[in-house]
Structures are given as C-alpha cells and as structure tokens.
Amino acid sequence: MSGGETKHGDILCIGEIFESIAGKDEQTLARTLERSSIKTMLLFESVYGISPLLHCARTGDMSHLALVRCLLRSGLCDSETVDSKGRTVLAGLVGAHAQTERTAAPGFLERMIEIVIEGADDSTACYRMLKHNSLPLFQAFLSLKQYDEGRLFECLTCALTKLRVKLFILAVDLEIFVLGILADYEFRHLSGKWTGGRGKTVHEWKAQAGIVIDCWSVIGKRVQPANVETFQDCLKRTVMTLGEMLKNTKSTPNMPNGRLKQAMGCMITPRFADIVISLRNSYARPFSLSQLLIDANLERRVYSSLPQQTVVIRMVMNLLFVIVMAEVRRSFYGMLMRCGSLDALRSLLIYTSKQDVFSTPIQTVFGQVTQYFANIKGLLEELSENPVGNTVEFSQLGDQIQVQCGIVDEVKAMLAAEKELDYESLRQKCISCNDLSTIRRLLHSKINAYRPNAVLESICNRWIGNGSSILRVPGMVVRLSGIDTELVCNELARIVNATREAKTSYKNHTRQLIEDLNISEVVDDVEGVEQLTELLAPYYENILLLDKKWSVLKSFCKQRRLPWNETDAQKLRQRDEQQVQTLYDERHRKLQTILARPDFRGVDPVRRNIIVQEDMNATLEQLQLELCAILTAVGYFGDSFQCIKQGIPIIQGRNYRNLLAHDSLSYNMLSASGDVKKTVNALVFNRLQIRLFESKQNESIELHLPSLENMYQWVEEQQQLLACVLADDLTQTHAMMRSGGEIKGYFCFTPDVAQYSAAYYSIGHKIKAYCALAPSLALLFDRYFPFFGEY
Known part of the structure; x- marks a missing residue:
C-alpha cells in the first residue's frame, strides 16, 4: 500500500x-x-x-x-x-x-x-x-x-x-x-x-542511588537559644557531626592529612579536635551513666553561648575547605599529566564532566572568609581610637591579624592563578589539541602556578590563634570575644571535664546497688566494690544494657556465694525498666513538641513538600538517634540489613541508628532514599506510643520483592526504548512503550561520546534538544510532555 x-x-x-x-x-x-x-x-x-x-x-x-x-x-x-x-x-x-x-x-x-x-x-x-x-x-x-x-x-x-x-x-x-x-x-x-x-532464593541487590546528601552540618547554625526544645539538640548534633569529620581511626579515616590537622590546631587550638571528638563519642552513646549525671543546666549554659562564638570556627573551616579543594584540583591536573596517551587523557576528562563543580562553592565560602577579615579589620580600627588601642597587647593582636590576612591573600592569589586558565578552558584545550607533549607542558605550568600545601605550611609556621592574645588585652573588650578561638574550646571542655568527673562516681553507684541487693554487710571491702564496678563497666557505658547488668550482678553473687533474692531482683529490674521508659518518653515528648510547632502544623508534612530548616533537621536527627539507641537496646529494633538489600526503600532499625551516628552516604545509596526519610521517620516516631518492655510478637512475613533479573529486565526495556527513539522508529517506540518502556523516565545518554560523559536525561527536554526527532515521534512525545514542540 x-x-x-x-x-x-x-x-x-x-x-x-x-x-x-x-x-x-x-x-x-x-x-x-x-x-x-x-x-x-x-x-x-x-x-x-x-x-x-x-x-x-x-x-x-x-x-x-x-x-x-x-x-x-x-x-x-x-x-x-x-x-x-x-x-x-x-x-x-x-x-x-x-x-x-x-x-x-x-x-x-x-x-x-x-x-x-x-x-x-x-x-x-x-x-x-x-x-x-x-x-x-x-x-x-x-x-x-x-x-x-x-x-x-x-x-x-x-x-x-x-x-x-x-x-x-x-x-x-x-x-x-x-x-x-x-x-x-x-x-x-x-x-x-x-x-x-x-530466604536464600532471593537475589540480593542494591537499589539505584537516590538523593545523595552532604551529611556534615555547618558549625554555627543560626538558632535561637530561647527555643529550649531545639537549640540544645541542634548544637549537640552539630558538634557530633563535626567530631565525626575530625576522627581518624582505622575504621573511620576521616582526617588522614596530618598537615591539615596541624593547621587546624594552629588556627583554633591544638586541643579543639580532641575535645570535639570526645564529645562526638559521648553523644554517639547518649545513655552512658556519665552522660546522664551531667548537670543539664551546665549543658544548657554552654550551648546557649556557642552560636555567638562559632563565627571564627566557621572561618577556619571555610578557609581550609578552599585550600583542600585547590589541592584536589591540582592533584587532578597531575593525574592528567601522567596519562600515557591522548585517549586516556580525554577519557579521564570526559569522565569528570565538562563543568567545574568546585568553582561556585569555593567562591562562596572564600567570600565569607574575606568578609570575616574585613569585619575584623574594621573592628580593630574602631577600637584603636580607644585607650585599649594603645596597649602592647592590642598591638600584638593587630600584628597577628595582619599575618592571618597575609595568608588569606596567598589563598586569594592562588585562586586568581587558577582563574587565569580555569578548568573548563583547560579541558577545552586538552580536548582540541592533538599533541600530548604540548598538553603536558600546559598541565605542568598549571601545576607549578600555585601550591596549596605551601599555604598549609605557612599556616603551620606563622598563624597564631587569637585566643591567648585576646586574653592578655587589658579589660578584654567584649566585642573581641567573637574572634577568640579559646572560648569555644573552653566552653566545650567544661562538658568533657564534667563527663570525666561523673565517671569517678561509678563506685558510689556500685555501693548503692550492693545496698539495694541487701548484701552490703558481706560486701564491705574495697576490693569487692572495685571488682563489681569493673564488671559493670559495659553497663555504665550504656545503661540500656539491662540484661548485661543483671547477669553480672547474679554471677557476682553466685561466685561469692552471696544471697540472691529473685523477687527483690525482679522489682529492682522493673525499676530500671521504668527509668529507661522514662528516658524514651522524655525524648518522645520533645519530638512531639517540635512537630507540633506552627511551621509543622501549618503544612501537613506527610502530604506536601517538606522544607525543614538546618537547625530543625539537626534537632530531629539527634532526637531520633537517641530514640533509636533505646529501641535497639531493648530489642525492638533488630538487624534489618536483609530488608534493605531487598530494596525496601526506608531505613529503620539498627541500620537507621548507624546512619544517624555515622555517615549517611552509603546508607542513602543502598536504600535509594535521601534526607526526606529523616523527617518521615520522625513523623512515624511521633505517632506511635511504645511500651519498651512489653512482649512484641515476631511476625513471620512473606514478602515477594523484585529480583535481580527483574531489575536487569527493566533497565533493558529502557535501553531498547531509547534505541527505538534514536532510530526515529515510531512503530517500535510505541510497541516498546506498551511492553514496559517508561517514556517519562530518565535515560543514560550522551550526545557525543567523544566529548561528553553519559548522564541521565529526559526525552522531553535534553535528548530532544540533541536529536532531530522525526515529526511523527514529536507528535507521540507531545502526548507526555506539555509544550514538547516548544522546547
């Protein structure tokens, strides 16, 4: 026809x-x-x-x-x-x-x-x-x-x-x-x-990565200390995540750069990292006896003062971020120079994409650094007109600020040198040039144009923190406290010291336990108290471990042939359980109070878009961490890792606790979920009333979930659909859509394999822009993308 x-x-x-x-x-x-x-x-x-x-x-x-x-x-x-x-x-x-x-x-x-x-x-x-x-x-x-x-x-x-x-x-x-x-x-x-x-017939598979978030909070969030329901948990969370970032252990090598750690110590104080890491370890285990014995008013006073004192900490973090990112960029240029062929070099450039993802955040945070020093210069100039400006100590402080400004100028010169031939321009030259030796000379000149590690060396050798100088200024002008690096450390150290002092009272608690068990007359020796205190150490580090506590006590009495009254022991255990229930209920009420605020009540967050401010998000994380710790300890939360591996897209249970206590990146990728789950789970916590020690029936649930073959099939359907679109085949495109191809999904596509790395694009926008589709296909896609022909 x-x-x-x-x-x-x-x-x-x-x-x-x-x-x-x-x-x-x-x-x-x-x-x-x-x-x-x-x-x-x-x-x-x-x-x-x-x-x-x-x-x-x-x-x-x-x-x-x-x-x-x-x-x-x-x-x-x-x-x-x-x-x-x-x-x-x-x-x-x-x-x-x-x-x-x-x-x-x-x-x-x-x-x-x-x-x-x-x-x-x-x-x-x-x-x-x-x-x-x-x-x-x-x-x-x-x-x-x-x-x-x-x-x-x-x-x-x-x-x-x-x-x-x-x-x-x-x-x-x-x-x-x-x-x-x-x-x-x-x-x-x-x-x-x-x-x-x-069971074993189920194919384990990892879901596609969803929203990958940056899990580190920024110190010095804008919070209102008067808001007693949020500010303390918010700043505890901030200190905790900062401590996680500074940790450098075998299992969490987050700060492996010794020179960087030394520079931070010079800019703030050498003890800053140790203090914050110590607090992080305490807050990751929020139910140690020492934590609960700390005076709540002490924590409140400390955290009430922090928002006004962390500006200088933010400046330090921002400046070090700029230097580290510059070193990362320089290291990448070195990788390019070591490529053995043009093909290898261009493949690496294509893989790393066309745009410079560092440029905007570097310029933003460096702008904050320069603004900080502009403010400090203005403050010192103003104070120099006062009597305090004539003191030797004030002059010494001014000299230190000048040295710091000089180092900031070095960073500024480094960024200017990079801007003379930025990454995007360099990439274009490398792609267009066919002479590898010429490209290497160009890269060599870029690498020699600046040395970020030399700036770190300058900081280590010349930067002196402002704390000691300010303390020596007569009368120590209140307005100078904002640049005092010692204040934050001194305030946080009060909590660390209080925690250490609380641990010294463990023996007193052991003696009280001995009295409660009515064995004080036979265990009145120092050695016995010390032995039992040592045996109870795991419980004192986590008072939620009630099974451990009562197992140790029973074993201790049996070993020493002491009387053991099961009825009395059971009553004492019920008292412990009620204490744990009270801890849970207190945090649950605080969560309910936060979620009852007007900004949550005004928009039903389960039905509409959730926009949670940083301080609120940090508070929700901290409270959920503590709730999860309790639920895990009492056995309500178990190991749900198999659940995650089968693609169930919400993290809860022990794994969710690990997300909140450590790094969220891997958990988000494994579960194909993003930051929104923290708010969704908070709302679930909010709705459910839980009696921790009531028996909970373990249900046998048979779930039939997608297999690895299913996923491969779905991916193949998308690839076949894209192939039909690129072939301008209307009939086959329509047939693929009917058999399972999803036209509104995103497709792995590159307009030019020699120029661009593959990325996920929509047919309704990017792919249409790169391809001259047949008119019949354009009519088909006009069904699914409004104004398709106008893109």
Whole structure:
C-alpha cells in the first residue's frame, strides 16, 4: 500500500472514530481501531486537537466508559497522556472535580480507575497509578482497593522500586505520602531481626542511588537559644557531626592529612579536635551513666553561648575547605599529566564532566572568609581610637591579624592563578589539541602556578590563634570575644571535664546497688566494690544494657556465694525498666513538641513538600538517634540489613541508628532514599506510643520483592526504548512503550561520546534538544510532555 493510500485510510479511520464516539457506538469504534495504527491516532489528535480518551473522560458521563475501555484496550490511547497543565487524564479528572469545574456522575472516577488497572496484579496496579503523579488520585485508588496493610506494603515497595530503577521522578508530595506508609508499616512490623522474603532464593541487590546528601552540618547554625526544645539538640548534633569529620581511626579515616590537622590546631587550638571528638563519642552513646549525671543546666549554659562564638570556627573551616579543594584540583591536573596517551587523557576528562563543580562553592565560602577579615579589620580600627588601642597587647593582636590576612591573600592569589586558565578552558584545550607533549607542558605550568600545601605550611609556621592574645588585652573588650578561638574550646571542655568527673562516681553507684541487693554487710571491702564496678563497666557505658547488668550482678553473687533474692531482683529490674521508659518518653515528648510547632502544623508534612530548616533537621536527627539507641537496646529494633538489600526503600532499625551516628552516604545509596526519610521517620516516631518492655510478637512475613533479573529486565526495556527513539522508529517506540518502556523516565545518554560523559536525561527536554526527532515521534512525545514542540 502506498503512502498516499495509507494516509487516505488514516483519514477515513479518524472520521469513523469521531462518528462512533459521537454516537457512543462501541462496536464500530472497536472495528475501526483494529484497522488503525498509532499514526492514525496521532493524526486524529493533530486534527481535532484532543485525544479521544481525554474527550470521553472529561464528559464525566457513565455512558462513555465503554468507549474508554475500548480505546485503552486498543493500546492506541494512553491514560498517561497529559494536558496543557501536565496532568494525566485521570489526574486532570480529579483536579477538575476538586475545583468544581465539572460534575461527573457518582462513581465515574472509580470506574475510570478500575478500567485503567483492569487485568493488572496489585503491584502493577500500584505502579500504574503512581505514574499519574497525583496524590489525590492515588488516595482515591487506595480508597477503592482497600488493601490490607501487609499487601499494600509489598505492592508499594515493588512499585516504588520499579519506578526508581526506571528513573521515574515522583511528585514530592506523592513520594512523601508513599514513604510515610512504608515507614509506618516497617516500624511496626519489620523493626525486629527480619528474615522475611524467600530466604536464600532471593537475589540480593542494591537499589539505584537516590538523593545523595552532604551529611556534615555547618558549625554555627543560626538558632535561637530561647527555643529550649531545639537549640540544645541542634548544637549537640552539630558538634557530633563535626567530631565525626575530625576522627581518624582505622575504621573511620576521616582526617588522614596530618598537615591539615596541624593547621587546624594552629588556627583554633591544638586541643579543639580532641575535645570535639570526645564529645562526638559521648553523644554517639547518649545513655552512658556519665552522660546522664551531667548537670543539664551546665549543658544548657554552654550551648546557649556557642552560636555567638562559632563565627571564627566557621572561618577556619571555610578557609581550609578552599585550600583542600585547590589541592584536589591540582592533584587532578597531575593525574592528567601522567596519562600515557591522548585517549586516556580525554577519557579521564570526559569522565569528570565538562563543568567545574568546585568553582561556585569555593567562591562562596572564600567570600565569607574575606568578609570575616574585613569585619575584623574594621573592628580593630574602631577600637584603636580607644585607650585599649594603645596597649602592647592590642598591638600584638593587630600584628597577628595582619599575618592571618597575609595568608588569606596567598589563598586569594592562588585562586586568581587558577582563574587565569580555569578548568573548563583547560579541558577545552586538552580536548582540541592533538599533541600530548604540548598538553603536558600546559598541565605542568598549571601545576607549578600555585601550591596549596605551601599555604598549609605557612599556616603551620606563622598563624597564631587569637585566643591567648585576646586574653592578655587589658579589660578584654567584649566585642573581641567573637574572634577568640579559646572560648569555644573552653566552653566545650567544661562538658568533657564534667563527663570525666561523673565517671569517678561509678563506685558510689556500685555501693548503692550492693545496698539495694541487701548484701552490703558481706560486701564491705574495697576490693569487692572495685571488682563489681569493673564488671559493670559495659553497663555504665550504656545503661540500656539491662540484661548485661543483671547477669553480672547474679554471677557476682553466685561466685561469692552471696544471697540472691529473685523477687527483690525482679522489682529492682522493673525499676530500671521504668527509668529507661522514662528516658524514651522524655525524648518522645520533645519530638512531639517540635512537630507540633506552627511551621509543622501549618503544612501537613506527610502530604506536601517538606522544607525543614538546618537547625530543625539537626534537632530531629539527634532526637531520633537517641530514640533509636533505646529501641535497639531493648530489642525492638533488630538487624534489618536483609530488608534493605531487598530494596525496601526506608531505613529503620539498627541500620537507621548507624546512619544517624555515622555517615549517611552509603546508607542513602543502598536504600535509594535521601534526607526526606529523616523527617518521615520522625513523623512515624511521633505517632506511635511504645511500651519498651512489653512482649512484641515476631511476625513471620512473606514478602515477594523484585529480583535481580527483574531489575536487569527493566533497565533493558529502557535501553531498547531509547534505541527505538534514536532510530526515529515510531512503530517500535510505541510497541516498546506498551511492553514496559517508561517514556517519562530518565535515560543514560550522551550526545557525543567523544566529548561528553553519559548522564541521565529526559526525552522531553535534553535528548530532544540533541536529536532531530522525526515529526511523527514529536507528535507521540507531545502526548507526555506539555509544550514538547516548544522546547
């Protein structure tokens, strides 16, 4: 059949489609659709300016439902077609009714949903409905289906996993709603040591990385000390994460650069890192007896003063960040120079992308550093007019600031040298030049243009912290306290010292235990008290370990042939359990108080976008860390690692505690989840009341989750779909979409393998911009991307 005959046949078909819909003639419509193709339907939409499916749905008339079913069964129409507002057919229907634009017959929406998911299993039905990206629609779907919570958990997990593998971006409110359902169920049913699924036959796999976040808080957040519910936990969290960053142990080599550590010690004080690391270790184990014995008012006083005293700490961190990033860049130039061929060099450049990701953050934080010193210079100039300005000590302080400014000028010169031929310009020259020796000479000149490590050496040799000089200034002007590096250390050291002093009282607690057990008359020797104190050391480091405590006490009495009254011991243990319950309830109430604040009440955070300020986020993290520590200790939270490896997208249990206490990067990647889970889980904590020592039934839950082969299949579907698009094959593209390809997902694509590394792009924007798609494909994609032709 010739092209002209085909077009004539299409014109006849679209006329018949129009007439059969107008006459509500389902049989004629079905016969016509059998003779039609995707080209026919696209021609219909082009001629009439609307999809026949969308037309039938908008009427809200029950008599059109048979036509809707017929159109969907043909595969030539799609309920995910969007209108000018980007809403799918069903999402637009929900939105229109919510705004009373139209009045549909009662039950019309429910019947439309049933037709769209007709013949699909529960997981596929959830998947289809989530793709409409409408929270009201998805809630209507759940109301219609009335899944039991176990079945819903499994279906949502499978659907969400598939969407993430296919890189389909869910609307924020819808994703948060789904994550909230999963988190709530997992908290109540999968918190213990979970061994569900299909045992060894289940293929373990890691989900695609979701949002990868920077887990380090910035010291000196803007908090209000008057807000007693948030400021203390917020700053404790900040100190804790800073201590994690400074740790350098075999298992956590976070600060392996000795020169960098030395420079930080010169700029602040040598003891700063040790103090912060000590606090980090204490806060990571928040229920040691020494922690609980610290005067709460002492901590409050210390943390109330910190926000005003940490400006200088932030300056130090920012300046060191700039120097370290400059050294990273210089090291990269060295890697390029060591490449043995042009191909190897260009591959490395392509791999590291075209844009300089360091440039903006470096300029931002260095701007803060220069502003800090501009303020200090202005302050010193102002104070020099006062009597204090004539003292020797003030003059010495001015000399130190001059030295510091000189080092900052060295950094400024280093950044200027880099800017003369920035990374992007250098990359372009390396890509375009075909002479490896010329490129190496260029790289050699870049490497020799500046030496970040030399700046670190200058800091180590010449920088003197401001603390001792300020203390010697007569009267020590209050306004100078903002640049005193000793103040922060001295304040934090008060908590460290209080913790150490509290540990000396452990023997007193041991003596009290001996009295409570009515064995003081037979254990009155110093050696016995010391022995029992040593045996109870693990409990004193974590008073949640009640089993350990009472096992030690019983063993001690048995070894010494002392009387043991089981009834009295049980009463004392119940007292301990109540103490732990009180600790949990106090933190739970504090969490409830925070989440009851107007900024949380005003926006229902499970249904809408969550925007949590940094100080609030840090507070939620700290409180959840402590709640998780308690739940883990009493056995409510177990090892959920198998759960994570099978793709369940929310972290809770012992693994969630580890995320909060250490580094979140690996946990986020493994679970394909980002920072939002901290808020979602906080809301779950908020809703549930838990009695820690009541027996909890371990449920045997059989979950059928996606396998590794499933994931490979989904990825292959996307690659095949992209291949059909790039081949300008309308028929095959449409066929791949019907068989599982997700056109609204992101695709791994590069416009030029010799120039650009592969990245994830949307067909509706980037890929369309790089490829001259056939007009027929453009019409197809216009269904799914509003204003596709205008991109």
